[in-house]
Amino acid sequence: MQTACANSVSSHKTAVDSSNTKSTLLVEKKSFTTQNFQTFGGKTIEKVSVGWESYGNLSTEKDNVILITHYFTGNSHAAGKYQQSDNAAGYWDAIIGPGKAIDTDRFFVISVDSLANLGAHNPNVITTGPASTNPKTGKPYGLDFPVLTIRDFVNIQKQVLESLGISKLYAVVGPSMGSMQALDWAIAYPNWVERMVSVIGASEADAWTSAKLEHWATPIKLDKNWQQGDYYSSQGPLDGLVASLMLITQDALYPDFFNQVGNDINFKALEAAALEDIRQSPSIINWLRARAQARAESMDANHLLYLVRACQLYIAGHQGDLNNALAKVKAKTLFLPAATDLLLMPYNLESTHQMLLDNGKDSELSILPGTLGHLEGVTGISKHGTLIQSFLNK
Known part of the structure; x- marks a missing residue:
């Protein structure tokens, strides 16, 4: 059983910021709840709730959907503001919006709070995790909460999308931990994903990571x-x-x-x-x-x-053999590691890109210049929007 708190998929308004005359997306956090969620590890969570938000309008054919998968300390607030007076917009506001690289005049862009989201006490985050009440005890789960994987984040996103009648993604795009989800999407549900963009990402947590x-x-x-x-x-x-x-x-x-x-x-x-x-x-x-x-x-x-463990357990495809997993990919793929990234270093995606090419897949790789390190793909993303925009136009 699953429910979604959404009466409309026309999800934003545009306000004019009198201070700089630029338009700002005004967005609303919505919630999704499902019962008896099955984790990749074989456990059942009786009730799961996550928040989500979206930008742009869903086409009649529901074929213009771009899923944004967020990074480790982030949440689904990828763009826009909840109120005009908010100090800052969503983390990728520089590339998501009307006329931007991920154009909300063209695409319906959606993002979902992860399970066990780090911002559990943020009023704009809805997430089930160790801090949530265990219905069996009436107390917080604590460490009785099941171990989660990146695949679990993908699967709850899929349920949110299905609740909106969506069964195809024009693209899935994400930075860092979000890039792990994006690539896992392309392997777990290859018939869903037409394009995949991995920004400052990895295809597995090797021993160093x-x-x-x-x-x-x-x-x-x-x-x-x-x-x-x-x-x-x-x-x-x-x-x-x-x-x-x-x-x-x-x-x-x-x-x-x-x-x-x-x-x-x-x-x-x-x-x-x-x-x-x-x-x-x-x-x-x-x-x-x-x-x-x-x-x-x-x-x-x-x-x-729990987020650390989900990332430690990560190998795209979640089957132990990366090369065989990548062979399942049908999507066009774009990998954007950062040259100065000391966290998820470029070597990981360079080898993944080569594996895809060796499997006859349509894959591109471009290393992002800049001095922001791993954050080149988050706070520095405005410099690299044209790479993403060009890829989405293919």
Whole structure:
């Protein structure tokens, strides 16, 4: 059984921003609920809810759908604003909207909050995960929540789409963890996907990537307030979560950008406070911690652990043999790794692209220049929109 809270698939209005005269998409978060969701690992979750939002209008033939799959710390707010007064638009607003690279005058663009979304306490996120109430106990699931995989994120997205009568994707496009979902879509449901765009992505979590991801989980597990995930009635592992987010932020950036921040805040290697007291931190650490603390307020530590595990378990196709999985792809594919990415480095997608070519598939690869590291595919995406637009026009 599944239901969707949506009376219309004409999903946005356009308002005029008087401060800069540019049009802004005004969007609405909607929700989808399904019963007895079966995970890839063979477990059943009695009730699952996720949020979704969309931009543009669904064609009569329902053949103009582009699915945007989001990154690790992100959610379905890919473009537009909920209110004109919002400080910032969705993370890919630079390329999603009327006349933009992913043109909402042409396409119906939709995105779905992941299960166990990191922003579990964000009022604009709807997600079922460890922080949700277990109907069997009336208490939060904690670590009793089933382990999730990237395929589970794909499958809940598929149910949302089917609830809208959609059975075909013009394209699926996503950055980072979203790129994992995009490629898995093209393998799991090849008859659905006509085009696939993987931005700053990977086709599997190799040994290096899996070990790096574990460093994100470790501070939470070492926090005394984590209590094996059973912290919802007491003080949670905030210090551990903040430390994890500090690691994630640095891993997603490149030294050039980070050092520029140091210059901007007048960081010096020999600072008086750090010299005089071991309890004081260098200014760049204070900057990094402040960013993490601000983000941690809306996030849940257990959810971070579940997302880490989903990424560690990832191999496109979820069958153990990447080459055989890629042979199932029917979509045209475009891979956009970032030259300075130290998190999901270009070598992963370069080998994937070559495997597809060796299998006679239609695949393209272009390495994104820039100094933003992994974030070249998120905050730096405006520089690369023409690559995506050109591919979507094929």
